[in-house]
Amino acid sequence: MSASYPFGFLNEYAKKEVRRSTLKAVAIPGYQVPYSSREMPMGRGFGTGGLQLTLSLLGKGETLKVIDQGSDDSVNAVNLRSFIEMTCEGINTTTKTDEADFIQSRHRIPETALREDQLIVLQVPYPDPLVVVEPSEDKRKILHGEADYSRLLVKLYEDIVKFDEITISHRYPTRINGHYVIDPSPIPRWDVPKLNQSKALILLGAGREKKIYAVPPYTKAEPLAFEDVPFRVENFSDENGQRRSCQRCGCTSSFLDEFVDSKTGKKVYQCSDSDWCDAQGSASVAEGRTPGATDEYPPTNIEQVVVANG
Amino acid sequence: MGYVAIKGGGEAIEGTKTVFDYLRTRQGDTAKPLDTDTIEHQLRLLHSRVISEGGVYHPRLASLAIKQAQGDTLEAAFVLRAYRSTQPRLVETPALNTENMRITRRISAAFKDIPGGQMLGATTDYHLRLMRMDLLDESPERFCAVAKEWFTKKTETDIPDSVIPDTFPKVLESLRNEGLLPSVDGTARNRDPFDITREPLIFPVPRSAALATMARAEQGSLLAIAYSNMRGYGDVHPTVAELRVGYLPVMLPHPITGELTEIGEVEITECEVVAMYEEQGSSSVAGGRMPGATEDEEGNDKPTFTLGYGACFGHNEVKAISMAILDRALQAGMKNGPRNPSEDPEFVLLHVDGIDSMGFCTHYKMPHYVTFQSDMDRLRTTQQKQNNKEQTI
Numbered sequence: 051m052s053a054s055y056p057f058g059f060l061n062e063y064a065k066k067e068v069r070r071s072t073l074k075a076v077a078i079p080g081y082q083v084p085y086s087s088r089e090m091p092m093g094r095g096f097g098t099g100g101l102q103l104t105l106s107l108l109g110k111g112e113t114l115k116v117i118d119q120g121s122d123d124s125v126n127a128v129n130l131r132s133f134i135e136m137t138c139e140g141i142n143t144t145t146k147t148d149e150a151d152f153i154q155s156r157h158r159i160p161e162t163a164l165r166e167d168q169l170i171v172l173q174v175p176y177p178d179p180l181v182v183v184e185p186s187e188d189k190r191k192i193l194h195g196e197a198d199y200s201r202l203l204v205k206l207y208e209d210i211v212k213f214d215e216i217t218i219s220h221r222y223p224t225r226i227n228g229h230y231v232i233d234p235s236p237i238p239r240w241d242v243p244k245l246n247q248s249k250a251l252i253l254l255g256a257g258r259e260k261k262i263y264a265v266p267p268y269t270k271a272e273p274l275a276f277e278d279v280p281f282r283v284e285n286f287s288d289e290n291g292q293r294r295s296c297q298r299c300g301c302t303s304s305f306l307d308e309f310v311d312s313k314t315g316k317k318v319y320q321c322s323d324s325d326w327c328d329a330q331g332s333a334s335v336a337e338g339r340t341p342g343a344t345d346e347y348p349p350t351n352i353e354q355v356v357v358a359n360g
Numbered sequence: 361m362g363y364v365a366i367k368g369g370g371e372a373i374e375g376t377k378t379v380f381d382y383l384r385t386r387q388g389d390t391a392k393p394l395d396t397d398t399i400e401h402q403l404r405l406l407h408s409r410v411i412s413e414g415g416v417y418h419p420r421l422a423s424l425a426i427k428q429a430q431g432d433t434l435e436a437a438f439v440l441r442a443y444r445s446t447q448p449r450l451v452e453t454p455a456l457n458t459e460n461m462r463i464t465r466r467i468s469a470a471f472k473d474i475p476g477g478q479m480l481g482a483t484t485d486y487h488l489r490l491m492r493m494d495l496l497d498e499s500p501e502r503f504c505a506v507a508k509e510w511f512t513k514k515t516e517t518d519i520p521d522s523v524i525p526d527t528f529p530k531v532l533e534s535l536r537n538e539g540l541l542p543s544v545d546g547t548a549r550n551r552d553p554f555d556i557t558r559e560p561l562i563f564p565v566p567r568s569a570a571l572a573t574m575a576r577a578e579q580g581s582l583l584a585i586a587y588s589n590m591r592g593y594g595d596v597h598p599t600v601a602e603l604r605v606g607y608l609p610v611m612l613p614h615p616i617t618g619e620l621t622e623i624g625e626v627e628i629t630e631c632e633v634v635a636m637y638e639e640q641g642s643s644s645v646a647g648g649r650m651p652g653a654t655e656d657e658e659g660n661d662k663p664t665f666t667l668g669y670g671a672c673f674g675h676n677e678v679k680a681i682s683m684a685i686l687d688r689a690l691q692a693g694m695k696n697g698p699r700n701p702s703e704d705p706e707f708v709l710l711h712v713d714g715i716d717s718m719g720f721c722t723h724y725k726m727p728h729y730v731t732f733q734s735d736m737d738r739l740r741t742t743q744q745k746q747n748n749k750e751q752t753i
Binding site: 056059061067090096119126187188191239305 | 448561710726741742749
């Protein structure tokens with residue numbers, strides 16, 4: 051018995067359902083569209099939601115980039131890419147953000163700004179930001195419908211009271227188009243501003259939880275915050291307040307991975323986005339420059355969420 | 361220079377595949393590869409479990425899944441389930457009547473004497489769980505002799521074939537005739553069953569969605585939640601009215617004549633439990649009558665037993681009983697609001713699928729550098745703020 055699989059692994063009915071759900075998700079920014087979500091030949095939690103989006107939307111002749119933790123070469127990215135190559139004959143793959151029509155990613159949005167003709171699919175473990183305050187999906191649906199996010203805001207407030215700081219590190223709740231608050235997938239806070247007025251379509255797929263949602267191009271995306279406690283991205287300053295740089299390319303404006311050098315025992319920092327790092331390396335060699343740094347958020351084009359009666 | 365060790369994983373991934381496959385053959389020259397028929401017969405109950413959790417009745421591929429997963433039930437069910445995603449759904453059978461089952465085992469804990477009689481069949485229920493050392497070194501001759509002996513002895517001791525009916529009536533029928541059970545909801549037959557492979561669960565879900573979800577649930581997960589209901593987080597001691605195992609004919613309309621025709625059979629396990637009746641008047645609920653009460657001619661509710669139903673592919677008795685107990689609990693929860701986790705449809709139905717839960721558990725082994733970096737940033741910041749505060753005091 052030979053197992054020859056259809057293009058994109060899934061049967062045509064399954065792909066059609068994903069495409070329809072995607073259209074609905076784009077039409078209602080931030081709304082979690084339920085879909086049946088087929089079992090994929092890799093583990094639930096390994097990006098089966100993102101994978102179903104990719105397999106249903108990717109066409110022959112298109113160029114795909116797959117990243118995990120910012121890297122094209124990490125185990126899961128390699129695994130997903132080779133599966134997609136195996137089941138989608140006639141597609142191309144790349145590691146360069148610029149060259150990709152289609153990007154599937156786990157936990158990062160590339161540092162390079164995306165274009166209108168590009169599309170990024172994010173893999174989502176927990177689609178609902180309200181799950182931290184309400185375990186029942188039935189009740190959460192009502193809260194979303196009424197745009198009632200008061201309990202989330204109370205959680206943020208309690209954080210400030212207890213820790214003097216909002217403690218949400220990643221999966222930062224973000225309001226889309228002034229209504230639905232989404233879980234933007236476990237991207238670091240660093241990547242949240244990239245959702246706002248993004249030129250590229252951002253699709254989010256949760257396989258195990260069976261939801262698809264979207265941040266359409268040029269849509270407002272505001273991380274929840276308070277007037278007097280602004281949203282802040284990760285801080286990469288050293289003890290002296292100096293911005294740390296990537297030990298490989300010297301970049302001081304990217305999200306950094308921190309690890310211990312096995313030879314020297316010292317803590318070192320390196321760009322999390324490997325393609326960005328490669329490009330910076332060659333660029334700074336060619337031009338002799340070090341990219342500039344800003345990590346204080348917010349940029350001016352995002353309004354803060356203000357709580358009534360603060 | 362270069363990236364951290366875990367990056368650059370292409371070759372390492374290939375390596376994991378080859379070493380995993382090597383371990384299968386490590387026994388060396390004396391080893392014989394497992395053939396799929398052997399798995400189906402000699403690891404019958406493992407096979408049953410995988411075919412049930414995989415959710416596709418394909419005995420040969422279920423055996424293959426067990427072989428390639430090296431006996432891991434979760435993994436094997438997963439392989440089978442993923443295969444399913446590539447197959448279109450072509451037809452639906454009409455509702456099949458389990459009274460037509462070709463029975464291999466059938467018991468009732470409610471009555472000593474049931475119409476058709478108790479039929480113990482193959483079970484370990486009454487075995488002393490002592491090591492059978494004779495199986496340690498079993499010769500092929502001895503092995504073959506077992507089947508031969510069983511057939512010859514059987515004709516001497518057993519009741520003649522002519523006495524055994526083709527099918528057995530359902531135990532519940534007699535209770536129903538006495539008015540001890542809620543009457544059958546006649547409209548249910550006309551409602552399309554909820555297809556969990558084509559629709560996500562959006563709560564509240566109909567009972568058919570709950571039953572379908574539990575039918576392919578992971579046995580251990582079902583058992584754990586059902587056990588919580590049995591021993592205190594729930595207050596009902598259910599009685600097994602009937603447990604039956606056997607082969608159910610699958611009927612489809614003939615493509616030309618349209619007449620229902622048997623296209624094959626599937627082995628299933630089915631269980632029906634009854635539990636103590638509910639108090640009068642507690643059964644009215646918006647949107648129709650719920651089980652637990654039956655209306656007499658004047659429209660008054662009469663107390664009746666409550667019912668739970670479980671069924672799954674293969675021979676999996678613990679699973680079928682657990683499912684029946686949870687079905688009863690979930691119906692109670694939908695009616696009166698959940699009083700414990702086992703009566704909460706969201707709690708039960710979203711946590712019993714083995715493919716979902718094992719996948720998510722496994723994913724924790726994947727790199728989480730970015731999110732962990734982000735976690736450290738928050739912790740360091742809050743620690744620093746705390747330090748600053750202490751210094752100022």
